[in-house]
Amino acid sequence: MTEFLQQLINGLSLGAIYALIALGYTMVYGVLRFINFAHSDIFMIGAFAGYYLSKHFPRESMGGGLIVLAGAMIICALLGIIIERLAYRPLRDRSKLNVLITAIGMSLLLENAGQFFFGANPKAFPVLFPVMTIKLGAVVLSSNQMAVFIVTIVVLVGLRFIVMRTKIGTAMRAVSFNPVAASLVGINNDIVISFTFGLGSALAAAGGILYSLNYQAIDPLMGILPGMKAFVAAVLGGIGNIPGAALGGLLLGVIETFFNGSRWSTYTDAIAFTLLILILLFRPAGLLGKAQVEKV
Amino acid sequence: MLEIKNLTVNYGAICALRGVSLEVKQGDIVTLIGANGAGKTTTLRAVSGLLKAQSGEVLYQGRNITNLPAHQIVKLGMSHVPEGRMVFANLTVLENLMMGAYLQKDKTVIQQEMDYVFGIFPRLKERLKQVAGTLSGGEQQMLAIGRALMSKPKFLMLDEPSLGIAPLLVKTIFEKIVEINQQQGISILLVEQNANLALEISRYGYVLETGRIILQDECAALRQNPQVKSAYLGGM
C-alpha cells in the first residue's frame, strides 16, 4: 500500500509536468488547429532560462526560486509570441501542412541554436527551492515534488480562471470555436492567438523548470521526449480540450511510473506511444474530446 | 450610410460579384434578394471585411472601408449577423452576448444594451446560463441578432435570418427587425430568400442574379413587378 501511494505520488508529479506541457499543445491547437512541434523546445528553453537566471538569485530559497520560475515563464511567453508572429502568422492562410512543416523546422532551429549557445553537454540544474522532505507516514514527498504539485495546482487554477472568467479567455474560446464569428464581434484574432501562444509557452517554461528540478541535468535536446509524451497526453485527453490535457498528462505520468516500477520497466518510453496508437484506434477524439462533426 | 460602388469579388477563378452597386440610407431598411448562389452572402461578407474585394469601393458613413479587417469595421458601428447564425456554440448565452460587446469598455452601456436585447428577445434572458449549442434554431437566431446588437451598431446586416426557422417564429423575428430599425434608428441591410417577407418590411430592394444587380426599386413597386413575381414571389 505504501509503495502504491509512493508510486502514485511519483506518477502524479511526473504527470503534472506532462500536463503543463500538454496544455500548450492543446491551447494552440484550439485556436489554430495545428500542432506546434516547437513547443517541446520552448520547454527546453524554459529550463535554460531558469538555469541562467538562477545565477543571479539566491539558491535554495523560496523567493529566489519563485523569481527564477516567473522570469523563465515571462521569457518563454515572449519567445512563443515572437515565434508565432515571425514563423506561423505569415502562413496563416496557407494549408495546415505548411505550418506543420514550419513548426518542425522551428523545433530543429531551437534545438540547434540551443546546442550552439548553451553547448551540447548536459548542465547540472541548480536547486532552486529550499530542500526538505515531507513524510506522510511511510510516504515521502520531496521538496521538488512539492514544488511540482503546488506550482501545477496554482497554474491550473489560474489558467481555468483566465479561460473561463476573463474577457480574453472567453475570446480564446470564441476564436477556437469560430474565428470568423469572432472577428465579426470585433475580436482581433491575432491578439488572441498571440496571447494563447504566450500563455502556452509560459506553462511550458514552468514545466521545464519543474522537470529539471527533478532530473537535475539539462541539455538542448531534453525537450524531445517529454514533449512527445505531452503531445500524447494532449491527444489522450482530447486535443483542443483544456481539462483533457491536464487529465491526459496526469494519467500518462501515473501509468508510466507504475510501468517503470514493474518488470517491464525497459518498455516505459514505449507506453506513451502504444497508448497513442490505441487512442487513435478506439477513441480518436480522446477521453474528454467530443467527436467532431464536420460543420455544414 | 452605406454605399457600395462597382464591387467585384472572386473566389479563385470563380467570379462571384461582377460590379455590384447599392446604397443604404440612414435609417432605412434595404433588402437584397436573389436565388441560391446569386452572391448575396458574398456581398455582405465583402462589406464586413471577411472577404477581399478585387475592385470597387465600400463607403461607410462617407469613409472608404474597402478591405479593412472585419474586427476594425465593427468598431465603426457596423454589425453583421452571418448566414448560418454562427453563435459560439461552446459558450453560454450570456458569454455570447458579452462577446458581442467585446469592444465596449463601459459596463453600464453593456448593461443597457443587454436589457435592450432582453426586451426584444425575452427568451434569451430565461436561458442565460445555457450553452448556446443546445438552443433551438430559432433561439440561436435570436441570440445571433442579440449578439450583433450588443455592439450598439448604427448599421446592421442580416443574412437570411429566416433560414431553417418555423414560419410563426420567422414572422416574430421580422417584426423585431422592424422594431430595431424604428426604435433604435439602426439602418438595416437584409438578405433573404424569403422575398415575400423581405419586400414587405423593407423600403427599397435590390435583385441580385449571378453576381449582378438586375433590378432595383421601391419594395412596393418590386412586389408588383412581373419578373420579380414570377421568379421570387412564387408565380401568380
Ligand SMILES: Nc1ncnc2c1ncn2[C@@H]1O[C@H](COP(=O)(O)OP(=O)(O)OP(=O)(O)O)[C@@H](O)[C@H]1O
Ligand atoms: N468559399 C467559396 N469558394 C468558392 N466559391 C464560392 C465560395 N463561397 C461562395 N462561392 C460561390 O460564389 C457564388 C455566390 O455565393 P453566395 O454564397 O454569395 O450566394 P448566396 O446568394 O448567398 O446564396 P444562398 O442564397 O444559397 O445563400 C456561388 O456560385 C458560390 O458557389
Ligand SMILES: [Mg+2]
Ligand atoms: Mg447566402
